[in-house]
Amino acid sequence: xxxxxxxxxxxxxxxxxVSITKALAxxxxxxxxxxxxxxxxxxxxxVIPGVGAAAPAMVHLRERGLAEPIREWVRAGRxxxxxxxxxxLFFDAxxxxxxxxxxxxxxxxxxxxxxxxxxxxxxxSVDAVRxxxxxxxxxxxxxxxxxxxxxxxxxxxxxxxxxxxxxxSFVSAAAKGSLYGLQFHPEKSSDAGLQxxxxxxxxxxxxxxxxxxx
Amino acid sequence: xxARRVIPCLDVANGRVVKGTKxxxxxxxxxxxELAERYAHEGADEIVFLDITAAHxxxxxxxxxxRRTASRAFVPLTVGGGVRSVDEMRDVLRAGADKVSxxxxxxxxxxxxxxxxERFGSQAVVCAIDARRLPCENDARQRWEVVTxxxxxxxxxxxxxxxxxxxxLGVGELLVTSMDxxxxxSGFDTELLSAIATRVRVPVIASGxxxxxxxxxxxxxxxxxxxxxxxxxxxxxxxSIAEVKAAMAxxxxxxxxxxxxVA
Numbered sequence: 519x520x521x522x523x524x525x526x527x528x529x530x531x532x533x534x535x536v537s538i539t540k541a542l543a544x545x546x547x548x549x550x551x552x553x554x555x556x557x558x559x560x561x562x563x564x565v566i567p568g569v570g571a572a573a574p575a576m577v578h579l580r581e582r583g584l585a586e587p588i589r590e591w592v593r594a595g596r597x598x599x600x601x602x603x604x605x606x607l608f609f610d611a612x613x614x615x616x617x618x619x620x621x622x623x624x625x626x627x628x629x630x631x632x633x634x635x636x637x638x639x640x641x642x643s644v645d646a647v648r649x650x651x652x653x654x655x656x657x658x659x660x661x662x663x664x665x666x667x668x669x670x671x672x673x674x675x676x677x678x679x680x681x682x683x684x685x686x687s688f689v690s691a692a693a694k695g696s697l698y699g700l701q702f703h704p705e706k707s708s709d710a711g712l713q714x715x716x717x718x719x720x721x722x723x724x725x726x727x728x729x730x731x732x
Numbered sequence: 733x734x735a736r737r738v739i740p741c742l743d744v745a746n747g748r749v750v751k752g753t754k755x756x757x758x759x760x761x762x763x764x765x766e767l768a769e770r771y772a773h774e775g776a777d778e779i780v781f782l783d784i785t786a787a788h789x790x791x792x793x794x795x796x797x798x799r800r801t802a803s804r805a806f807v808p809l810t811v812g813g814g815v816r817s818v819d820e821m822r823d824v825l826r827a828g829a830d831k832v833s834x835x836x837x838x839x840x841x842x843x844x845x846x847x848x849x850e851r852f853g854s855q856a857v858v859c860a861i862d863a864r865r866l867p868c869e870n871d872a873r874q875r876w877e878v879v880t881x882x883x884x885x886x887x888x889x890x891x892x893x894x895x896x897x898x899x900x901l902g903v904g905e906l907l908v909t910s911m912d913x914x915x916x917x918s919g920f921d922t923e924l925l926s927a928i929a930t931r932v933r934v935p936v937i938a939s940g941x942x943x944x945x946x947x948x949x950x951x952x953x954x955x956x957x958x959x960x961x962x963x964x965x966x967x968x969x970x971x972s973i974a975e976v977k978a979a980m981a982x983x984x985x986x987x988x989x990x991x992x993x994v995a
Binding site for chain 2: 534535536537540541544569570571574635636637638639640641642643661663665666667683684703705706707708709711712
């Protein structure tokens with residue numbers, strides 16, 4: 519069943535594509551790299567990876583004609599996973615260079631201003647706020663790899679799945695319907711990260727059941 | 733709580749891991765991707781590849797090493813050595829690296845750090861500083877000079893001033909190597925490390941001098957380092973990553989422990 523799950527990883531020039539595509543393939547997904555909307559056709563889910571600055575990332579998304587198709591994809595309730603910068607872009611805007619983002623979730627991405635070290639680089643514990651299938655088989659408080667200076671502040675606290683502390687407590691995982699966001703890099707978080715990606719693929723497999731059969 | 737990182741460093745020449753003494757008498761120690769995967773499995777928090785291939789024969793080989801490693805070792809990967817432009821850094825990142833470390837090229841062209849940070853984000857840009865103690869006269873403050881080209885050339889840069897400047901130029905991390913301690917296994921230069929770490933906000937990686945697990949503890953506790961890098965003690969299997977982390981945990985430092993593999 520998992521072999522049938524096809525995931526389009528969006529390449530907009532802001533991510534380490536090797537790690538995320540190989541990690542998803544390692545947990546059994548069929549992976550395609552989408553540089554434009556045509557690449558999303560036929561996929562069961564999309565993944566928006568990313569690391570770096572928000573403003574140039576949005577420019578690249580628009581240049582490749584991906585911004586509006588992503589919005590339509592999510593509005594249709596189809597599965598979408600955002601990682602790090604990809605997660606931050608779900609929100610209305612980012613304080614980083616005052617960039618406008620995708621507006622899929624209410625809230626802003628803000629700087630971790632009171633952090634003891636910035637960027638927040640390294641392995642930090644991810645503490646569950648509520649149970650969620652993304653973290654099935656992962657011990658609460660497990661370490662994941664982070665590389666960022668900003669983090670989203672959702673307006674709706676009910677979407678928060680997990681939090682992490684670096685100076686302040688910030689949202690390290692969130693989910694709303696079929697929209698999933700991770701501030702850490704599962705593709706760089708060794709076995710724990712692969713487990714989260716496997717869980718995502720499993721969720722997509724469940725969601726991929728045709729409506730008339732379900 | 734943010735864990736203190738333990739980072740094995742692999743010297744790579746012509747696509748192979750090599751060991752040597754001061755870049756001489758190099759011996760082949762295996763395939764970088766295989767070794768990186770083994771370290772990741774043993775609990776390495778990150779892997780650093782240092783490309784020591786002669787410049788004129790470098791292109792392409794390291795990219796293939798990075799690509800193969802990133803395909804099988806799902807931990808962060810930093811590449812240092814030989815990257816001199818934004819385009820070259822883009823190629824290394826696209827091959828699967830997460831960070832690029834600049835040393836000699838940054839000293840020669842400091843604006844390179846800013847150009848790369850603006851393009852790829854500060855988190856992807858590491859400034860590697862090789863520092864050597866200067867003779868300290870009377871009760872003057874201890875100073876360190878920056879050396880380049882693997883320690884073969886001196887500069888007129890003060891290591892602490894250069895560290896501060898590199899952060900201002902946009903780097904997201906500093907890899908600080910003590911040339912006095914490098915390869916000696918006599919412990920890290922904690923005075924150098926704390927002099928830098930207490931003056932910058934970015935993470936500092938300690939390098940040069942690891943001899944045993946206790947040295948990792950002092951690098952963090954006294955040197956204020958966020959991460960500790962070592963090469964020979966891991967390659968020669970004198971100490972395992974798990975052993976080092978156990979010592980750090982026993983000293984009350986937060987570390988990411990992994991399940992004990994087959995003993």
